[in-house]
Amino acid sequence: MNTTESLGWSRIEMAQKAALDIPDGSYVNLGIGMPELIADHVPPGIEVIYHTENGLLGMGPVPEPGQEDVELINAGKKYITAIKGACFFHHADSFTMIRGGHLDISILGALQVCEKGDLANWSTGKPGAIPAVGGAMDLVAGVKNVWVITDHNTKDGQFKLVNNCSFPLTGKGVVDRIYTNLAIIEVTEKGFKVRELAPGVTFEYLQEQTEPALFQ
């Protein structure tokens, strides 16, 4: 299998694609890593309120150097700011928002996604690895729309879009849509439906890079 780094969308372009799909007025939780880039690319005139599960609705951009507050952090434990109109709350309320279906979109990274929408993103299950789950299982169980943003394949060319997840699951049948460097894919009852191909990527090439059968 070829590496796919030079083809398709950059990480920034992937974030832009996902950002353009967020409806005005959405309450959104962004996972740690690539999902965090999305907030920088929401178009002007679209208001999105960001939830961070450690207890803030209305997360703003990173603070100016020297303005950090060590007790104002996001779920990735990075320094952030709070927008005007933000609110703080405790963990039981935060996960009431998540599990109770009050958030509109959760955007997460992935180790593997299967065509039935199963997600594995918290553990490779390797002996000696320290298992850590955080809020991922709650997010996929409760948020109305679950999107994944990820490289299409692993760095060494293994499938990430698979027939069945071999890594421990985060949730079963939970993913609605996948943004990769090669395509945007909807998870449907019939399997992976390709919504958009990145520039230079053919359907045939995308199929070679994807374990389950795709359709358009």
Next chain:
Amino acid sequence: MINKLVGSDTEAVSDIFDGAVIMIGGFGEAGSPIELIHRLIDLGSKNLTVVSNNTGSGNVGIAALIENRQVRKMICSFPRSTNSVVFPELYRAGEIELELVPQGTLAERIRAGGAGIPAFYTPSSVNTPLADGKEIRDFDGQPYVLEYGIKADFSLVKCDTADRYGNLTYHKTARNFGPIMCTAAKTTIVQARRIVEAGAIDPETVVTPGIFVNRVVEIKDPAHESILVASGERYPR
């Protein structure tokens, strides 16, 4: 007269006994009651079960409590992070037990423990290894897993402002687990950045009602974990 103020952090934690279940507030360093944890290290109580979202970083705070071999078991959602070295080493060596719990389930187990709810069903972790061996029950055609409330002997919590009744307010995202942990322990011990006269906190803005709090000690200029870690501090030195 009700007066929950105690004179020192050492006095505040002095009755924490071997084998106790202790909830420790904080998400990362935000809200971590470092001074109370360090006094618990001074006290030396052993065989503890600690309920906390993380396992600390560097060699201070919770990480130092673990490194000092006082913790038998962690109940935790995310036991690794940048600069987290102590827990991973002991875990790989089989010298500390881990009960891994999804973060929202951890929060709800604490909330339930404090609210007199022995157990509840949640959708989080169904069809994953973290639900293995647990009771699954369908409601409206959807599967849920049975999870149990957690109660503690002690909770250690950091707040911003407190009064002698134990009414508390918090600072930004340092609130995190504090309010629910205050409800779930037989003895809740709080370190406050400042103590004010009763009535000085607007009743409309009290976050933790004083009934959930047993002891408050003023720590005016609390240490910050990231600053201690960046300067290579260890506890005990």
